[in-house]
Amino acid sequence: MTILRKCPILVLAVKRVVRPAIVLAGFMIAVLVLGTVTSSAAERTSNLWWMPEVATKSGKQIDQLIHFIYYLTGIVFVLTQVVYVYFLIKYRSRRGVRATYSHGNNRLELIWTVIPAAIFIGLWGYSNHLWWNVIHAEPPADSLEVAVTAYQFGFSFQYGGADGKLGRSNVNLIGNNNLFGNDPNDPLTRDNFQSGILELPVDRPVRLRLNSKDVIHAFYVPQFRVYQDIIPGRTIDWVWFIPTQIGSYQLACNQLCGSGHYNMKAQIEVVSKQEFDKWYKEKSAPSNKALAAR
Numbered sequence: 630m631t632i633l634r635k636c637p638i639l640v641l642a643v644k645r646v647v648r649p650a651i652v653l654a655g656f657m658i659a660v661l662v663l664g665t666v667t668s669s670a671a672e673r674t675s676n677l678w679w680m681p682e683v684a685t686k687s688g689k690q691i692d693q694l695i696h697f698i699y700y701l702t703g704i705v706f707v708l709t710q711v712v713y714v715y716f717l718i719k720y721r722s723r724r725g726v727r728a729t730y731s732h733g734n735n736r737l738e739l740i741w742t743v744i745p746a747a748i749f750i751g752l753w754g755y756s757n758h759l760w761w762n763v764i765h766a767e768p769p770a771d772s773l774e775v776a777v778t779a780y781q782f783g784f785s786f787q788y789g790g791a792d793g794k795l796g797r798s799n800v801n802l803i804g805n806n807n808l809f810g811n812d813p814n815d816p817l818t819r820d821n822f823q824s825g826i827l828e829l830p831v832d833r834p835v836r837l838r839l840n841s842k843d844v845i846h847a848f849y850v851p852q853f854r855v856y857q858d859i860i861p862g863r864t865i866d867w868v869w870f871i872p873t874q875i876g877s878y879q880l881a882c883n884q885l886c887g888s889g890h891y892n893m894k895a896q897i898e899v900v901s902k903q904e905f906d907k908w909y910k911e912k913s914a915p916s917n918k919a920l921a922a923r
């Protein structure tokens with residue numbers, strides 16, 4: 630310490646650079662901590678080192694592909710690093726040993742080019758199959774239709790009522806008194822009911838009709854492996870999935886959509902068929918519809 634005190638440049642550096650840097654870092658950490666504690670999201674309590682548990686049928690297939698790529702690249706990474714370190718040691722600089730120049734080996738180069746290329750083409754083919762034939766396949770005819778409208782800062786859901794059909798909608802009709810843009814001339818829209826939570830039956834396909842009232846939002850459920858941006862002025866009706874696990878999930882907006890974005894979320898309840906039918910019947914009752922319409 631005495632040496633430090635005797636050196637004027639060091640003393641100056643501590644005063645002018647180190648101390649202000651520590652104060653600034655402390656201030657930034659305080660802002661970060663305050664910012665974090667004011668926001669709230671579903672807390673992860675299990676499976677912390679891996680993806681959240683998968684809860685849809687298509688999600689399982691997506692996970693298979695992720696696992697395959699993850700383990701394949703992991704194995705290749707370890708193998709190449711082992712070879713790299715082995716060569717580093719084997720061909721290290723030693724006294725009396727002259728370095729030799731190699732022109733390479735065409736056969737070896739061909740092998741290590743063709744094998745990764747074949748793997749990449751295979752992955753491309755399988756990913757395309759998943760994307761078009763699983764995620765973007767035509768939803769089954771018995772799918773439950775749910776309209777989802779995202780707004781600053783929340784989500785609202787609408788179900789087809791007693792007939793199970795949402796009816797026609799038009800993005801130009803979306804507004805404060807018609808959150809889902811329902812076409813008033815279509816009788817199918819009249820018995821629709823609204824819900825603050827997304828209630829879903831297990832093992833039945835669900836087809837979403839996504840709309841935004843204002844800016845770009847997103848429909849993101851990590852456990853479902855479903856992510857879709859919701860764009861104002863455009864109805865997105867191709868998102869569908871089959872929930873396979875009864876439980877509570879959180880729908881989170883995943884597009885920075887304004888000052889309240891951090892808190893833009895909704896509850897999802899995946900329940901048994903019986904429980905869902907009971908809930909649906911209660912919500913379809915005329916007294917509840919009058920309440921929902923307010």
Ligand SMILES: [Cu+2]
Pocket residue numbers: 779780782845846847882883884885886890893
């Ligand atoms: Cu949002």
